[in-house]
Amino acid sequence: MRIKNWDAFLFIAGYHVLLLALLPFVIGALSWASFVVFLITFLIGGISITAGYHRLFSHKAYKAHPAYEWVVLILSTLSVQWSALMWSHDHRLHHKHVDTEQDPYSIKKGFWYAHILWMFRYQRDFDSKVVPDLLKNKRVVFQDRYYLPLALAVNGAVFGVACLFMSPFAALYSGVLLRICAIHHCTWFINSLAHTWGSKTYAKELTAVDNHVLAFLTFGEGYHNYHHAFAGDYRNGIRWYHFDPTKWLVWVMARVGLVEGLRTVNEIRVRKELVIKDKTLLLSHLSGELDDLAAELRGKLEELSTAYETRASALMEKMRELRKVSDEQRSVLLVEIRQLRRELRAQWKAWLALTDIAVRQYHVAHQH
Ligand SMILES: [Zn+2]
Ligand SMILES: [Zn+2]
Known part of the structure; x- marks a missing residue:
């Protein structure tokens, strides 16, 4: 050198x-x-x-x-x-x-x-x-x-x-x-x-x-x-x-x-972006695979990511609403927020399990 x-x-x-x-x-x-x-x-x-x-x-x-x-x-x-x-x-x-x-x-x-x-x-x-x-x-x-x-x-x-x-x-x-x-x-x-x-x-x-x-x-x-x-x-x-x-x-x-002015990225946003990124990356890798598992994974990736994104957007919307509503409406909203959070947690786990299968079966991480 x-x-x-x-x-x-x-x-x-x-x-x-x-x-x-x-x-x-x-x-x-x-x-x-x-x-x-x-x-x-x-x-x-x-x-x-x-x-x-x-x-x-x-x-x-x-x-x-x-x-x-x-x-x-x-x-x-x-x-x-x-x-x-x-x-x-x-x-x-x-x-x-x-x-x-x-x-x-x-x-x-x-x-x-x-x-x-x-x-x-x-x-x-x-x-x-x-x-x-x-x-x-x-x-x-x-x-x-x-x-x-x-x-x-x-x-x-x-x-x-x-x-x-x-x-x-x-x-x-x-x-x-x-x-x-x-x-x-x-x-x-x-x-x-x-x-x-x-x-x-x-x-x-x-x-x-x-x-x-x-x-x-x-x-x-x-x-x-x-x-x-x-x-x-x-x-x-x-x-x-x-x-x-x-x-x-x-x-x-x-x-x-x-x-x-400590800047943080909201966790729901982090995960939502992660789901979108993972999906794009994995689908591009799976597009060349013709076996049944790849077809099934493609379908599940689309389905779960759409569900996750919809719920995450709904949760963020409800969090925004929370600032404007009266005390009475607030308690109703809080119940809905808790429910959405629970669902998102479960879906997040399912997403990690699914992407893990895709990454391991098709060596996605190693191709970069
Ligand atoms: Zn740096
Ligand atoms: Zn670096």
Whole structure:
């Protein structure tokens, strides 16, 4: 592979070599304090990327107070992933052109390309039309202009504080280099592993996958299939039991009043769109199959999806009505809504079972 971005290559390859070469000497110098500094800066640096760079700046999934933006823009330099402006620019292209030639970190070019190698080759053709909102944000533009001095100052400050509790060697190793390395790989996993290893519930046509293990390593970003299907949602893990600390942080910040306008996609809409998408995808795959099972599946897919869409629309209509009616009508409506919800739950289960048969019998997911 021909390297084009020597600065990125020398920095990334350089700290990996240094970490490995110094490993035998550092073991005796590490202490509990080294671990604590590593963990705190890892958590802060990592979550400022997911909550800030990703969900706030790239996807506008919520709005934030300028003070919150400043904190995110400064603390995110702990993770050394260059400016929020450039990061968001590339990330928006990733969503728009996912799995194609114009995707900056396309998984179609290989696992290691998507994980790390793309940074050594990628020639950014900066297009202001991709990030017009961010170019109007003075804070984001400031961070982009002074990224290097900011990153040096923040990481230098961590080093300085860490030196109070351990040797400078241990402070540099665990407080700076090892932490940058760990955050880097956790972020990069989203482009590599989260497009390779897991399940596809929300967008079967994409390489993005949902994976609980990955969510643990990536501050909740492991629910990547959902994220690609509904990128405007401030949550990636939409169930209460999904491990998504980024979502929890944003939610808490909203309670405190530092952020607002948290965007979510209504669950009924999610499932309804899913049914429509699944149906289109499966029918196109089954159209070439001539056996009896395929014919039966085609019929059932049409029948169930129509029933689901009709009921989902009726439920959404009744929810809208609920806001306008009197107390007396309200109780009648609530009974109807409960009934519709029950029916939709049962139909959803039936839909999942049906699509599962189609996917397994005709290897639909593997054809993409
Ligand atoms: Zn995204
Ligand atoms: Zn992705």
